[in-house]
Amino acid sequence: MPELPEVEIVCRGLEKCVTGKAILSVQVRNRHLRQLVDRSLAKKLIGKKILRIRRRAKYILFDLGEWCLVNHLGMTGNWRQGSKSELGVHDHIFIQLQNKIEIIYNDPRRFGLLELIKSEDLEQHRLFKHLGVEPLSSEFNEEYLFKNVQGKNRSIKSLIMDQTIVVGIGNIYASESLFVARVLPQKSAKDLTRKECKRLVASIVKTLEKSLQLGGSSISDFRHFGGENGEFQNSFKVYDREGEFCLRCGTSICRDTLSGRSTYWCPQCQR
DNA sequence: CTCAGATCCTGTGCGC
DNA sequence: TGCGCACAGGATCTGA
Numbered sequence: 156m157p158e159l160p161e162v163e164i165v166c167r168g169l170e171k172c173v174t175g176k177a178i179l180s181v182q183v184r185n186r187h188l189r190q191l192v193d194r195s196l197a198k199k200l201i202g203k204k205i206l207r208i209r210r211r212a213k214y215i216l217f218d219l220g221e222w223c224l225v226n227h228l229g230m231t232g233n234w235r236q237g238s239k240s241e242l243g244v245h246d247h248i249f250i251q252l253q254n255k256i257e258i259i260y261n262d263p264r265r266f267g268l269l270e271l272i273k274s275e276d277l278e279q280h281r282l283f284k285h286l287g288v289e290p291l292s293s294e295f296n297e298e299y300l301f302k303n304v305q306g307k308n309r310s311i312k313s314l315i316m317d318q319t320i321v322v323g324i325g326n327i328y329a330s331e332s333l334f335v336a337r338v339l340p341q342k343s344a345k346d347l348t349r350k351e352c353k354r355l356v357a358s359i360v361k362t363l364e365k366s367l368q369l370g371g372s373s374i375s376d377f378r379h380f381g382g383e384n385g386e387f388q389n390s391f392k393v394y395d396r397e398g399e400f401c402l403r404c405g406t407s408i409c410r411d412t413l414s415g416r417s418t419y420w421c422p423q424c425q426r
Numbered sequence: 427c428t429c430a431g432a433t434c435c436t437g438t439g440c441g442c
Numbered sequence: 443t444g445c446g447c448a449c450a451g452g453a454t455c456t457g458a
Binding site (some may be wrong): 439 | 456
């Protein structure tokens with residue numbers, strides 16, 4: 156379930172483990188991810204040193220200097236430390252680093268992505284050039300959101316999940332943030348008042364930061380790079396709580412499909 | 427241009 | 443128990 160907090164947590168785990176280490180070998184066991192992994196990726200990576208790990212939107216960036224290895228976890232991607240002998244069916248990439256560090260990219264649904272890009276071309280690359288602002292930066296504020304809802308007929312939920320406007324928010328944090336802001340997910344974006352935009356920005360920031368503090372959400376199989384669970388799933392206020400009581404007013408939580416995604420809200424608290 | 431829906435893929439959990 | 447179906451963290455393409 157990699158949304159911003161989960162991707163950030165994986166980055167932090169990777170960073171401790173791989174920073175400063177050179178790549179000794181790479182095995183691409185299955186090239187069929189969301190986009191076909193370049194045949195020559197392994198060869199190109201060997202000998203390069205991982206200078207640092209960064210996150211942009213929901214992408215993990217392995218900074219190699221002149222080059223940057225870009226990874227997206229899709230729905231089910233994850234990295235872990237592990238040896239060659241334990242590799243299983245969905246362990247698609249195996250990388251050996253200096254000091255006997257070995258990391259594995261696992262992704263059952265294969266919606267993830269791995270691509271080597273010239274560092275200087277990153278911002279203009281097709282994967283990055285349309286991305287909106289980071290939600291935990293000062294660029295994401297009341298003014299910005301209010302400007303971006305003007306004239307938009309789409310639901311506010313689909314708008315905050317739109318990575319060309321603000322990045323990192325996925326299906327869980329959209330529902331959770333809208334609950335905290337007391338805004339109905341179905342509400343037409345153009346109908347949000349300036350005040351509601353202010354509340355929503357604050358709620359998104361608060362929700363993402365709280366999840367980060369708790370190590371992200373571990374639903375299904377998400378684990379930290381070190382193998383630990385996140386704990387934010389125990390703090391969900393509406394997500395996956397259809398029919399359960401609203402923690403604020405006691406009303407039964409509703410669920411419906413909005414733009415193809417499950418959406419949860421309290422019909423009493425959210426307007 | 428905008429927006430909703432289908433699509434890619436495998437695993438899980440539910441009802442029958 | 444076993445089967446079929448609905449659904450699952452995302453991004454992208456199509457077409458209305």
